[in-house]
Each structure stands twice: as structure tokens, then as C-alpha cells.
Amino acid sequence: MMPASRQAGFTLVELMVALLIGSLVVLGAGSLFLTTLQTFNKVDELSRKQEAVIFAAHTLSESIRSGDGEYKLKCQINKDKDDQCECTLSDDARQGQPLLTFQRPLKSAELSPESCALENPPDFSQNVVRISLPLEKGGKAIKFRVAKRQPVLNAYLDDDGDGKSPDPDNEGFYKDGTRMYNDRCYNGSGKFKPNRGGCDAP
Structure with a gap:
């Protein structure tokens, strides 16, 4: 008569150790996920x-x-x-x-x-x-x-201290109507022509 074979299984201690390890892994993964989510929200x-x-x-x-x-x-x-x-x-x-x-x-x-x-x-x-x-x-x-560009530009261009400011609507003239450069910079009809010879406009 053959002896009955013993069935191998987990002991209670082994089962508790496995549950503990599994719980630690799940808690670690959850903590990592929450930290990543918080970091993402802060960066966003x-x-x-x-x-x-x-x-x-x-x-x-x-x-x-x-x-x-x-x-x-x-x-x-x-x-x-x-x-x-x-x-x-x-x-x-x-x-x-x-x-x-x-x-x-x-x-x-x-x-x-x-x-x-x-x-x-x-x-x-x-x-x-x-x-x-x-x-x-x-x-x-x-x-x-x-x-603001225009006041700074006006202050820069008015470097002689006479209080005159360039007229933004009439190139080559001050706001009071006077010319900014010598007579060679203007044609017979009084139009500003900076490309004429002898003109001292920059």
C-alpha cells in the first residue's frame, strides 16, 4: 500500500509576508503617482x-x-x-x-x-x-x-536745449514750423529734400 502524497501549500506566515510586500509595492506606486500629479499641477x-x-x-x-x-x-x-x-x-x-x-x-x-x-x-x-x-x-x-517712444525720441533729438521738438507730421520741420536743417535741404516750394547736395540733414 502506497503512502498518501502530501499537498504542498503556503503557510500563514508566508501568506502574511507576501501580503505585506504587495501592500508596500502598491503604497509606493500610489505615493509616486500622487507626487507626479502634484508636480504636474504645479508646473501647469x-x-x-x-x-x-x-x-x-x-x-x-x-x-x-x-x-x-x-x-x-x-x-x-x-x-x-x-x-x-x-x-x-x-x-x-x-x-x-x-x-x-x-x-x-x-x-x-x-x-x-x-x-x-x-x-x-x-x-x-x-x-x-x-x-x-x-x-x-x-x-x-x-x-x-x-x-513711450515719441517723448523719448523728441528729448533725444532736442539736444540743443532750445525746447524745439520735431513735428511728427511734417518731416524736416519743428512743431513751431521752423526748418531743422540748412536751406539746401528744401526745394523752391519749401518741401524737405534731404538727398540734395549740400544738405546737412543726417
């Missing part, structure tokens, strides 16, 4: 902010240099989040079209329109405009300056 948020800053800086710079834009930066308490100010940069020259909208934290716990006010709002009437947009974390401002 940073990329969006950078795109907004680049767009705003480029649009503002071009408009201010050419003297076309009339911008206003207005901040008010966010209706959905009481601890946030919602700031909108709009172009008044284009019926108040919003250029950029962003959130920043309240300066104080008091809910009032003054708590959302900017300390140094941009003054777009100046020849050199100081831009300060509180776009960074915690409401820190990104600052840069933009100069």
Missing part, C-alpha cells in the same frame, strides 16, 4: 502664469511705446472667495476690453473695497510707465518699466 499652474505675464508684458509694452493703449488696473473682492481680490487689467481705448484677470490675497482680513486697493497702481499718463502686476505667489508684484 506656473506655465499658465508665465504665459499670462508674457502676454500682458508684450501687449502693454507695444501699446505704451506706440502711445495707443489707455489701460486701467482695477481690483475688487472676489464674489466666490472672500479671501481673494480679483484684479482685471482692461484697455479703455477698446471699450474696456479685459486684457488679463488674476487673483491675489487680501491685504487685510477686513472685507472692504480698500483692502483690495493696489499700493502703486500704474500711471499710464507718464512718459515712462512703471508696471507692477501682483501675479506671483502671495500677491508679490512683477515689476518692469516701459518708455
